[in-house]
Amino acid sequence: MVTRVGAQTAIYCLSDGARLPAWAEQSDQARRKALKRDEKLGRRVELLQGLEFEGGASRRIKFSDDGRMLVCTGEYPPACxxxxxSQLGQxxxxxxxxxxxxxxxxxxxxGKMVFLLSDRTLDFHAPYGTHYKVRVPSAGRRLLYDGAKCTLHVASGQRSVAHRLDLDSGTFLSDxxxxxxxxxxxxxxxxxLTAFGCEDGIVRFFDARTSSIQPVALLDVGNDVTALAFDGDGLRIACGTADAEVKxxxxxxxxxxxxxxHQNLLPIVDLKWHSSSRETASSLILSSDxxxxxxxxxxxxxxFTNVEPSSPLNHVAxxxxxxxxxxxxxxxxxxxxxxxxxxxxxxxxxxxxxAFLDSLTEELEEKGQSHFEDYRFVSRTELDELGGEAFVGTPQLRAHAHGFFMDARLYKRLRAAAAPYAYDDYKKQKVAKKLAEKQESRIRRAEVLPAVNAELAQRLLSPPEEDKPRKRGKKKSKQGLPTPTEANPLGDDRFGAMFTDERFQVDESTEEYRLRHPPVKSKK
Incomplete structure (x- = not known):
């Protein structure tokens, strides 16, 4: 399911929708049954089939130079x-x-790739599988390949050197x-230039045209450099540090x-220079912790915008x-x-x-889909009142801003458990509201009644029960005359003097009035 998670700038999450259960992936028949049972499964968007690691986490993800292939590593077990x-599949x-x-x-x-493994091994792969393995002198942290010189660099995390391997001759060069x-x-x-960010807060530059092993320039950043990236022209460089700053x-x-x-005070994980359009060409930076x-x-x-993932980040592509x-x-x-x-x-x-994402998101914008339509936002205080502290850190709660997004069904259950008499209170409030409205209408009607023949005016303005319309629309009499609610004698010039002149005051206590107006029982 495509879910919009951005308020000002539209951001669509493509990976948090409903998933097919494991038993439904075994056969087409089981898959069709699962789709019939759950409507959300039928509305899900699966960007790439199999883009997940059932065991736990994904580590690195990279596109090929032409953008037609994608490689992703993860665990457990370790795999790529x-x-x-173009086929939208694995x-x-x-x-x-x-x-x-x-x-x-x-x-x-x-078809050809190299993996830096945690056991100090460089694993070279060919289209048929593993081609060759070689150990490096110390554990590495990052790989860098210089295609012009066919040299593979390994940034070491234990020594103050960077290892080099000449892939043309198959030999190690001087560190x-x-x-x-x-x-x-x-x-x-x-x-x-080749740049290395070091733990002492210095970025060291090496001239790729020479065989010198000494840096040609130093750049003091001030803290442990955890990420760096050149821009497209190579004249600017972005450096991310362990104290959550990008310089x-x-x-x-x-x-x-x-x-x-960065406000989270976490080390910078990755940096990317982004060129998306002519207006923002080579001016946007994607920095992530x-x-x-x-x-x-x-x-x-x-x-420009912020993207908050549902789990801690390792790499961005x-x-x-x-x-x-x-x-x-x-x-x-x-x-x-x-x-x-x-x-x-x-x-x-x-x-x-x-390309279907463009038309899909445009359609969602036209429909005005709400953010997290299956979730409800609750603050920390409201979560404590509901007694849902135990769900913090679980998939049922997603941290966002100053609170959490909670599944709407779970919110209803917690609400019912926290306030079991909430419905009774709601009914009492509705009854009290209706009584207050009736009392207010009576007060307003009493304020507009005239001083002369007030009781007669009230009877004329309030029709009996049998004359009140039971269906929508205005009720007409048999002769086509308007009902008492439509004819207002108080504003009629022919009868207006009855309610302004005291000489026309009707005395209902006299014997003559009772004889002319005997009491009539109301029809059932």
């Missing part, structure tokens, strides 16, 4: 899945010896002296041009579009079985392989 996007799945720390595609069709354990690395697109630098200056802070992904303008720091720009489809690897998928139309159009 490759998807052919192409194959392979099991790995241990958990994959990082993955790097080596060919456009993902780069980075000065401290490194957490991230990136390759400049427009300049021949933008021009390579010609050592002072940051802009500093953006474990709880939120922020899209903001690199020129003034103004927040933006699907490329057909016009060599980034689309609005964002895939997130996190601590849950299903890979999270969000579509933000304001960031860019959907890729060609899922």
């Amino acid at each position: 899945k490759v998807f052919e996007l 192409k194959y799945e392979r099991r790995l010896g241990c958990a994959a720390v990082d993955v790097w595609p080596l060919s456009p069709d993902l 780069l002296e980075v000065g401290a354990p490194s957490s991230c690395c990136d390759l400049g697109r427009g300049v021949p 933008l630098y021009d390579l010609r200056s050592k002072r940051p041009t802009l500093t953006k802070a 474990a709880r939120v992904l922020k899209a903001w303008d690199s020129r003034d720091g103004k927040v 933006v699907a490329p579009s057909s016009d060599e720009r980034d689309s609005g489809l964002i895939l997130m690897a996190g601590e849950q079985a299903r890979v999270m998928a969000y579509y933000v139309p304001a960031l860019g159009r959907a890729p060609r392989w899922c």
Whole structure:
């Protein structure tokens, strides 16, 4: 089910809808029965079939250079899945010896890939499976491949060096002296520079054209660098730190041009430069920590939109579009079985392989679908009153803003248990409201009654029960004359003097009046 989770900027969640049970996936007949039983299953949108890891979490997710293939690693057990996007399905799945720390595609069709495993092993894969394995001197954290020199870099998390492997000759090259354990690395697109972000808060740059193992420049960021990314021109670099800050630098200056802070005070997990349209080309940055992904303008720091995932983030990938720009489809690897998928139309159009998202979201906007139509927002105080503290941290509650989104059915059950006499109180309030309205109408009618012949005027303004209309519409008499409620004698010039002149006062206590107006029993 496509659910809108953004208030000002439209953000559609594609991965939190209903799921087919395991028994229904065994056969087509069981699947059809499940679809008949649950209406939500029939309205679900499955972006890619099999884009999940039943055992636990997804770690890394990357697109091929041409945007036609997708690789995702996860656990448990450790495995990688490759998807052919034009077919909207999984192409194959392979099991790995241990958990994959990082993955790097080596060919456009993902036939050749290299995995950095947690046991210090580089696992090279070919179309037929594992091709070769080699151990690196120390445990690595990130991979970086320089296609121009056919060199694979491994950022070490234990030593103050970065390992290099020449894939052409199949030999290790001299390690780069980075000065401290490194957490991230990136390759400049427009300049021949390789950058490594280190734990001592310094980004070290190496000239990719030379064989020197010493850095050519240093950039002091101030804290442990956990993520970095060059822009499309290679003249600017974004550095994310462990103290939840993103600093933008021009390579010609050592002072940051802009500093953006995350409010969650969590280390920056990933950084992406986003070019979606001509108006926002190369100006948006997607920075993410474990709880939120922020899209903001690199020129003034103004927040474009925020995406709050349903589980902690591990990695973020933006699907490329057909016009060599980034689309609005964002895939997130996190601590849950299903890979999270969000579509933000304001960031860019959907890729060609899922172009149906544009028409689908436009239709939802026309219908005016409400945010979280199957959920109800409750604050922390209201949750305590309902006695639902035990559901914090479970899938039944989703943290949002200053409260939680709760399933509407669960909210009704907790409400009924917390206030068992709420319906009786509601009935009493309705009865009291009706009595108050009647009393108020009587007071208003008494205020408009004349001083002369007030009782007669009240009887004329209030028709008897048998004359009151029982159906909708105005009741007409047999002669076609209006009912007493339609004819108002108080404003008629022929009878107006009866209610203003005291000489026409009717004395109902006289014997003559009682003889002329005997009491009449009302009809049943």
